[in-house]
Amino acid sequence: MKILAVNAGSSSLKFKAYEMPEEKVLVSGTFERIGISGGFYTIKINGEKIRRDADLTSHTVAFQILMQELKDLNVVKSFDEIKGVGHRVVQGADHYDKSVVATDEVVEDISSLSTLAPLHNPAAVLGIKAAKEVVPNATHVVVFDTAFHQTMPKENYLYALPKNWYRDYQVRKYGAHGTSHKYISEVMRNILGKDKKLIVCHIGSGASISAIKDGICVNTSMGFTPNAGLIMGTRSGDIDATILPYMMEKSGLSAKELDTALNKESGLFAISGGFSDMRDIESEIQNKNEDALLAMEMFVKRVVDYIAKYYFELEGCDAIVFTAGIGENGPDQRERIAKKLAFLGVELDTELNNSTASYLSRSEGLITTKNSKIPMYVIPTDEEVMIARDTYLNIEK
Numbered sequence: 001m002k003i004l005a006v007n008a009g010s011s012s013l014k015f016k017a018y019e020m021p022e023e024k025v026l027v028s029g030t031f032e033r034i035g036i037s038g039g040f041y042t043i044k045i046n047g048e049k050i051r052r053d054a055d056l057t058s059h060t061v062a063f064q065i066l067m068q069e070l071k072d073l074n075v076v077k078s079f080d081e082i083k084g085v086g087h088r089v090v091q092g093a094d095h096y097d098k099s100v101v102a103t104d105e106v107v108e109d110i111s112s113l114s115t116l117a118p119l120h121n122p123a124a125v126l127g128i129k130a131a132k133e134v135v136p137n138a139t140h141v142v143v144f145d146t147a148f149h150q151t152m153p154k155e156n157y158l159y160a161l162p163k164n165w166y167r168d169y170q171v172r173k174y175g176a177h178g179t180s181h182k183y184i185s186e187v188m189r190n191i192l193g194k195d196k197k198l199i200v201c202h203i204g205s206g207a208s209i210s211a212i213k214d215g216i217c218v219n220t221s222m223g224f225t226p227n228a229g230l231i232m233g234t235r236s237g238d239i240d241a242t243i244l245p246y247m248m249e250k251s252g253l254s255a256k257e258l259d260t261a262l263n264k265e266s267g268l269f270a271i272s273g274g275f276s277d278m279r280d281i282e283s284e285i286q287n288k289n290e291d292a293l294l295a296m297e298m299f300v301k302r303v304v305d306y307i308a309k310y311y312f313e314l315e316g317c318d319a320i321v322f323t324a325g326i327g328e329n330g331p332d333q334r335e336r337i338a339k340k341l342a343f344l345g346v347e348l349d350t351e352l353n354n355s356t357a358s359y360l361s362r363s364e365g366l367i368t369t370k371n372s373k374i375p376m377y378v379i380p381t382d383e384e385v386m387i388a389r390d391t392y393l394n395i396e397k
Contacts, residue, residue, distance in 0.1 A: 001020045001021070002018070002019060002026070002075075002083060003017070003020045003083065003084045003085070003392055004016075004017050004018075004084070004131075004135075005085075005086045005384040005391070006086065006087050006127055007384070008059060009120075011032070011035055011036055013030070013031040013066070013127060014028075014029070014030045014384075015029055015030075016384040017075060017082075020389075020392040023385055026045070026075050027044065028043070028384075029041060029044060029066075031062040033056060034056040034058065034061075034062050035056070036056075038053075040056075043069060043073070045073055045075070058126075058130070060134065062130070063127075067134055082135050083395060084139045084141060084392060084395045085131045085139075085140045085141070085391065086099075086140075086141045086142075086143055086387035086388055086391030087124060087127055087128050087131070087141065087387070089110055089124045089145065090176060091113050091117035091120065091121050091146055092142075092144030092145075092147055093116060093170055095113070096146070098390075099141055099144065099393075100142055101139060101394055102128050102132070102140040107125060107142075116174070116225070117225070139395050141390060141394045143387045143391070145175075145176045146174045146178055148217050149173075149181075149220050151216045152175070152217055152218065152219060156173065156219045157173040157174075159224075171224055173223045175208065175217070175222045176220075176222045176226045177208045177324075178220075179387065180202050180383050180386075181202060181212065181217065181220070183383065183385070184198075184200045184202075184321050185198060185212050187379050188319060188379070196214075197211075197212070197213050197315075197317050198210075198317070198320075198321060199311065199319075200212060200323065201303065201307070201321065201322050201327055203303065203324050203325070203330070204233075204324035204325035205232060206232055207229070207230040207232050208220055208221045208226075209221045219313060221306050227263055230299075230303060231268060231271075231295075231299045232267045233267055233268055233269060233277070234263065234265065234267045234268070234269045234270075234276050236262050244258055268299060271291065272289070272292045273289075273291040281295055281296055296333075296336070300333065303337055304340045307341065319377055320341075320374055320375075323378070323381040324381055327378065328357065328358050328364075328380050328381075329359065330357075331357060334353055335353055338353075338376065344373065345374060346372055346373065346376060347372040348369070348376070352366065363380055364379050365377065
């Protein structure tokens with residue numbers, strides 16, 4: 001059975017086509033600059049990368065081109081061979097604790113939740129509607145980033161705020177990256193032989209850490225929005241909330257301008273003096289840039305803070321796992337974190353750590369010594385395969 005996993009952004013559309021249940025990747029790619037001049041797309045198939053320019057006026061046009069490419073590349077002979085399309089949606093609030101078929105009612109609900117994820121949910125709705133228009137006979141399934149975190153106990157997801165804020169306005173912790181955290185927990189179950197206490201560090205430009213016990217999310221660092229928790233590429237992470245009315249009064253910034261500052265002008269970018277990519281920050285550290293070094297130190301400290309917090313919340317830990325862009329490809333960052341976790345008995349194997357990255361021959365595995373009291377692993381995440389799995393399961397019901 002052929003399944004298409006789709007991740008639609010406001011001006012982009014990423015996809016992977018699978019043969020299920022074998023989970024064999026048939027083709028993958030990305031459409032970029034949708035609705036913007038200079039549109040183009042790339043497709044990877046059989047080890048070859050194809051790039052084409054295209055006038056991508058809408059998500060529907062991008063999806064039409066995608067489906068035609070699948071036919072031209074002999075991935076399918078007919079659109080009807082695509083039995084399911086899985087769509088990533090960032091915010092499902094507490095309405096959804098699992099993936100569901102994308103009925104008209106569900107799509108309308110996703111749209112109504114756009115105020116909780118204004119950059120993501122509207123784009124997802126565009127992607128779902130476009131896919132339904134082009135591939136109407138497929139079963140369309142929605143996979144929510146927030147679903148995995150719905151197992152958090154009330155004391156972890158509620159804020160100490162007036163009760164009607166939650167009741168009337170849905171203000172609570174939702175978390176994000178749930179599809180990734182769930183994937184890692186399933187991989188680690190196979191590695192460790194059974195469910196264990198895990199601290200999963202999904203660290204990229206956007207970053208979150210989750211405490212997982214027996215495959216169930218207990219707590220996670222992101223909150224009402226993805227801005228909470230860790231210091232990220234351009235997001236501030238945790239701050240004193242009273243800073244916001246203070247800055248509105250002192251500087252005259254509007255609520256929208258504050259939101260832009262917190263999400264697009266803060267984090268590593270603000271501290272380092274204009275660098276949001278960890279590779280650039282590492283390079284600047286080599287050039288003796290003190291602001292870049294400070295950004296790194298603050299970033300590492302916040303990661304360690306959350307690992308330590310969840311270690312005690314779980315009452316111990318069987319493994320710490322790094323994933324996503326920095327987690328998978330940042331041996332220097334992992335070493336800095338491991339050194340600060342030495343008080344918990346973490347002992348890094350420097351050779352294994354330095355040889356583990358997706359662009360090297362060894363892309364995953366254990367990076368601590370046999371004497372380490374807590375093993376640390378690097379496991380590449382795969383959100384697309386989780387989308388494909390959930391889509392396949394919904395079709396098979």
